[in-house]
Amino acid sequence: MTQKSPSPKSRGKIDKQIALALQGGGALGSYQAGVYEALAEYDYQPDWVAGISIGAINCAIIAGNAPEDRVARLRQFWEQVSSPSKNWPDLPFDIWRGAMRQTAAISALMFGQPGFFHPNVWTTGAALTSYYDTFYLKATLERLVDFDRINARKTRFSVGAVNVRTGNFVCFDNVRQIIRPEHVMASGALPPGFPAIKIDGECYWDGGLVSNTPLRYIMESVPRHSTLAFQVDLFPARGDIPENLDAVSERDKDIRYSSRSRMGVEMFRYAHNLRRNISTLLAKLPDALKNEPEVAFLRRAACRTTMDIVELIYRPELAQGQTKDYEFSRTTMERRWKQGLNDARMALASAPWLLPAPPDVAVRTFDVAADKAVVASRPTAPMSTVLEPAQQKGAAHE
Numbered sequence: 001m002t003q004k005s006p007s008p009k010s011r012g013k014i015d016k017q018i019a020l021a022l023q024g025g026g027a028l029g030s031y032q033a034g035v036y037e038a039l040a041e042y043d044y045q046p047d048w049v050a051g052i053s054i055g056a057i058n059c060a061i062i063a064g065n066a067p068e069d070r071v072a073r074l075r076q077f078w079e080q081v082s083s084p085s086k087n088w089p090d091l092p093f094d095i096w097r098g099a100m101r102q103t104a105a106i107s108a109l110m111f112g113q114p115g116f117f118h119p120n121v122w123t124t125g126a127a128l129t130s131y132y133d134t135f136y137l138k139a140t141l142e143r144l145v146d147f148d149r150i151n152a153r154k155t156r157f158s159v160g161a162v163n164v165r166t167g168n169f170v171c172f173d174n175v176r177q178i179i180r181p182e183h184v185m186a187s188g189a190l191p192p193g194f195p196a197i198k199i200d201g202e203c204y205w206d207g208g209l210v211s212n213t214p215l216r217y218i219m220e221s222v223p224r225h226s227t228l229a230f231q232v233d234l235f236p237a238r239g240d241i242p243e244n245l246d247a248v249s250e251r252d253k254d255i256r257y258s259s260r261s262r263m264g265v266e267m268f269r270y271a272h273n274l275r276r277n278i279s280t281l282l283a284k285l286p287d288a289l290k291n292e293p294e295v296a297f298l299r300r301a302a303c304r305t306t307m308d309i310v311e312l313i314y315r316p317e318l319a320q321g322q323t324k325d326y327e328f329s330r331t332t333m334e335r336r337w338k339q340g341l342n343d344a345r346m347a348l349a350s351a352p353w354l355l356p357a358p359p360d361v362a363v364r365t366f367d368v369a370a371d372k373a374v375v376a377s378r379p380t381a382p383m384s385t386v387l388e389p390a391q392q393k394g395a396a397h398e
Contacts, residue, residue, distance in 0.1 A: 013354060014044070014228055014354075015226070016225070016226040016227050016228045016306070016308070017047045017048060017225045017226070017227050017228070018044055018045070018046045018047050018048075018227075018228050018229075018230075019046055019047065019048040019049070019050065019218045019227050019228070019229040019230070020036070020039070020046040020048070020049045020050070020059070020062070020229075020230050020232070021050050021051070021055075021213060021214050021215040021218060021229055021230070021231045021232065022049070022050070022051040022052070022054075022055025022056075022058050022059055022214075022232050023051075023052060023053075023055050023212050023213045023231075023232060023233050023234050023235070023257070023261065024051075024052040024053025024054055024055055024056075024188070024190075024206065024207070024208040024212050024234070024257070025053070025054055025055075025212075025234030025235060025257070025314075025325050026053070026054055026325035026326050027054075027108075027324065027325055027326055027327050027328045027332070027333070028054070028234040028235075028314055028324065028325055028336060029054035029055065029057070029058055029078075029234065030078045030082075030333045030334075030336040030337045030340070031232070031234060031314040031336040031337065031339060031340035032054075032055060032058050032232045032234070032340060033058060033071075033074040033075070033078055033337050033340065034336065034337040034338060034339065034340025034341035034342075034343075034344065035230070035232050035312050035340040035341070035343065035344040036058070036062060036070065036071070036074065037071045037074075037337075037340075037341050037344075038340075038341050038342075038343075038344030038345045038348055039230065039344060039348070040067065040070065040071055041345070041348075042345075042348040044230075044348065045067055046062070046155065046230075047155065047156060048155065048156035048157075048158070048218060049062050049063050049155060049156070049157055049158075050157075050158040050159065050160075050171075050214035050215075050217060050218055051158075051159050051160075051187065051214060052159070052160045052187055052206070052207040052208050052211070052212055052213060052214055053187055053188040053190065053206050053207065053208050053212070054188060055187075055214070055232070056159035056160070056184050056187035056188055056207075057077070057137075057141070057184060057188060058074065059157060059159065060141060060145045060150070060157070060159070060184045061073045061074050061077060061144055061145055062074070062155070063149070063150050063154075063155040063156075063157040063174075064144070064145030064146045064147060064149050064150045065144075065145070065146060065149070066149075073144050073145075076144060077115075077140065077144055078333055078337065079330070079333075080114055080115045080116075080140065081113040081114060081115060081116045081328055081333075082113075082328045082329060082330040082333040083114050083330070084104075084107055084111070084113070084114065084328075085100070085103075085104050085107070085328070085329040085330045085331070086330045088100060088329065088330065088331065090331045094318075097331075100329055100331065100332075101320065101321065101323065101324075101327050101329060101332060102321075102323070103329075104327045104328055104329035104332070105321075105323035105326055105327040108326045108327070108328055109326070112132055113328050114136075115136050115137065115139070115140040116134070116136065116137050116140065117132040117133065117134050117136070117137065117193075117194060118132060118133055118135075118136065119131065119132055119133075120132055120133045120195075129191075129192070129195055129196070130191065130192055130193060130194050130195035130196075131192060131193050132193050132194055132195075133194075133195065134185055134188075134189070134194050134195065134197075137181075137185055137188075138181045138182075138185060141181040141184055141185070142181055145181070145184075147179060147180060147181065150174055150179050151174055151178050151179055153174055153175065156173070156174060156175060157173070157174045157179060158171050158172065158173040158174070158214060158217060158218070159171070159172050159183055159184055159186075159187040159207070159214075160172075160187055160207030160210075160211065160214050160217065161183075161186040161187045161189070161197075161204040161205065161206065161207045162204060162205045162206065162207055162209045162210050163202055163203075163204060164196050164202075164203040164204060164205055165202060165203065167210075169207060169210040169211060170204070171214070171217050172186070172187070180199075182197050182198075182199050183199065185197045186199060186204035186205070187204075187206065187207050188206055189204060189205050189206050190205065190206035190208065190209075191205050191206070191209075194206070208257070211260055211264070212257045212260055212261065213231065213233065213260065213261045213264060215229060215231050215261070215264060215265065215268075215309070216264045216267075216268055219268050219272070219307060220268070224303055224305045225305060226305040226306045226307065227305070227307050227308070228308045228310070228353060229307070229308070229309050229310065230310045230312060230344075231261070231265075231309055231310065231311050231312065232312045232313075232314075232340070233258060233261050233311065233312070233313045233314065234257070234314045234325075235253060235254045235255075235256075235257040235258045235314070236254055236258060236313050236314065236315045237254070237255070237258040237259070237262060237313075239251050239254055239255075240319075246321045246322055247319060247321075249321075249322030250319060250320065250321055250322045250324065252322075253322065253324075253325065258313075265309060265365060268307075268363065269362075269363040269365075272303065272305075272307060272362045272363050273361075273362045273363060274301075275301055275302055275303035275362065276303065276304065276360070276362035278298050278301055278302040279302035279303060279304050281298075282295065282298060282299060282302055303362075305362070306357055306361075306362055306363075306364075307362065307363045307364070308353040308357075308363075308364050308365075308366065309363070309364070309365045309366070310347060310353065310365075310366045310367075310368075311365060311366065311367040312340070312343055312344055312347060312369075313367065313369070313370075314336065314339065314340070315369070316336075316339070320332075343369055346368055346369065346372065347366070347368040347369070350368050352366050352368065352371075353366055
C-alpha cells in the first residue's frame with residue numbers, strides 16, 4: 001500500500017451533495033478503486049454512488065460497507081480476481097510485460113477469473129446464450145457487500161442495466177426498490193460474454209450497451225440538488241493514430257466508450273445552463289405576465305442548482321492493446337489502482353472546485369490532470385492563467 005496523503009482540503013468545506021459515478025470497463029476498474037481510496041483519505045465520502053458494469057460492482061462494495069472498511073473490501077475483490085497471476089515476477093522489460101499481459105488475457109478467456117466468471121462448459125449448441133457464467137459472482141457479492149446496509153439507504157446507490165426485451169435503459173435505485181446481488185450482476189451482464197440476469201420476470205444486460213456512464217442519471221434526477229460529482233472514466237477520448245490492428249481495436253474501444261460520456265456531459269451542460277437562464281429571466285418578468293400558463297410551464301423547468309463535475313480519466317502511459325479490459329494480471333491491477341490513487345490525490349490537493357463559480361455558470365467541469373499537462377507544456381505561463389478557463393468557464397476536457 002502507498003503512503004497515506006494529507007488532506008488539507010477536505011469535504012468539510014463542501015456544501016453540495018457528493019456523488020461518485022463509475023463507468024464500465026472490466027479489468028480497468030481497479031483504477032476506480034484507487035480513486036475511491038484517495039476520496040476516503042480526503043474525507044470526500046460520497047452521498048450517492050452510481051455505476052455501470054464493473055463500476056456497479058465497485059459501487060456495491062463502497063455502498064455496502066462502513067466507510068472504514070471500504071478500501072479493504074475493494075482490495076479483497078481485486079486481489080481475488082487477479083489471484084491467478086499473483087506470483088508472476090514484475091520484470092522491468094517491455095517484452096516481458098507485454099507477454100505477461102497477453103498471458104493474463106488468454107488465461108481469462110480460457111479459464112475466467114476466480115469469484116467472477118468462468119467458461120460456460122455445461123451448455124452447448126442452440127441453448128448457449130453466453131460464453132461464460134457469472135454464478136460465482138453472486139457469492140462474491142454476498143461475501144463482500146452488506147445489502148442490508150445498501151437497502152438502509154445510508155448511501156444512495158444506483159446501477160444501470162438494459163431490459164433485453166424492450167431495449168430500454170433502466171436504473172436500479174435503492175430509493176425506489178430493494179437491491180439484491182442480481183441487480184449488480186445485471187449491470188455487468190455484457191453479451192455475449194455473460195448471460196442475461198432475470199429480475200422479477202425480466203431479463204437484463206449490461207447498461208453499457210446504451211450508456212457506459214451513470215452521470216446524467218445523477219444530474220437529471222429530481223428534485224435536483226447542487227452536486228459535486230466525481231466521474232471516473234476508464235477509456236480516454238484522446239489517443240495516438242494506431243499503427244497496427246491491435247492498436248486499432250484498442251483505439252476503437254476508447255472512442256466508443258468515451259464518446260458517450262463527453263456527449264452526455266455537454267448535453268447536460270446545455271440543458272442546465274438553460275434552466276439557470278430561465279430562472280433568471282422569470283425573476284425579471286413584470287407582474288402582469290407571472291400568471292400566464294407558459295410561465296407556469298417554464299417555472300417547472302427553472303433551476304438554480306450548481307453542478308461541478310470532476311473528471312478522472314484513466315490515461316495509461318503505454319498502449320495496453322485491445323485485451324486491456326479483460327487483462328486481470330495482479331501487476332497490472334496494482335499499477336492501475338496506484339494511478340487512480342495518484343490522479344485523484346492530485347485533483348483533491350488542487351481542488352479547483354472550491355473556488356466560487358461565476359453567477360452565470362451553472363455547470364463546471366474540471367480535469368486537473370489535463371490542466372497540469374497544459375501547464376507542463378507551457379512552462380512560461382502562470383498556473384492561474386492556464387487553469388482559469390476550466391475553473392471559471394467550465395471548459396470540457398477530453
